[in-house]
Amino acid sequence: MTLDAWFPAWSVLARTLLVGTAAYVTLVLVLRLTGKRTLAKLNAFDLVVTVALGSTLASVLTSRDVAWAQGAVAFALLAGLQFVVTWWSVRSPRVRRLVRSEPALLLHRGTPLPRALRAERLTTGELEAAVRAHGLARLEDAHAVVLETDGSLSVVPAVVPGRTPADALVPPAPTGASAASAPPA
Helix, strand or coil: CCHHHCCCCHHHHHHHHHHHHHHHHHHHHHHHHHCHHHCCCCCHHHHHHHHHHHHHHHHHHHCCCCCHHHHHHHHHHHHHHHHHHHHHHHHCHHHHHHHCCCCEEEEECCEECHHHHHHCCCCHHHHHHHHHHCCECCHHHEEEEEECCCCCEEEEECCCCCCCHHHHECCCCCCHHHHHHCCCC
16 A cells, blocks of 8 residues: 555645635535525425535545536525425425325324335334333334335324323333343333
């Protein structure tokens, strides 16, 4: 292995510092000008734009072949395209259907919906994990689980007469030495 792999030259490091700083400042300005919506991961399209912006920044930082001006144009292009698509999707149901998915109900009244799970390529185990991640012990403790347009899972707790919402919570795991020696409940 050559020394170039560890330390190419001072000029390369200086370029990374100078162009990297300029590219970062440019990206921050583009994001401030285009608003919070540019980074909101509300759907898959938004996630693609966010990843593409990060990839562009990385290319400007690490590649001598990508000039700062190219990166600045790429930032503006991605943010501009995202603005145009979201502007049209707010005004046109056809464009909205094209770029956004609809939320999918995966569980209703504690019962998984097999067709919806299959259509969204999720397992009952993944549904159970989402319910536990939201502090509920069992699927029956959830009124609904929805796969949102951004890919996250929303869990709506069930309201059961005679039970408090705390009754559905996962009991805390025992801690300490006394818990390890205690008999199971």
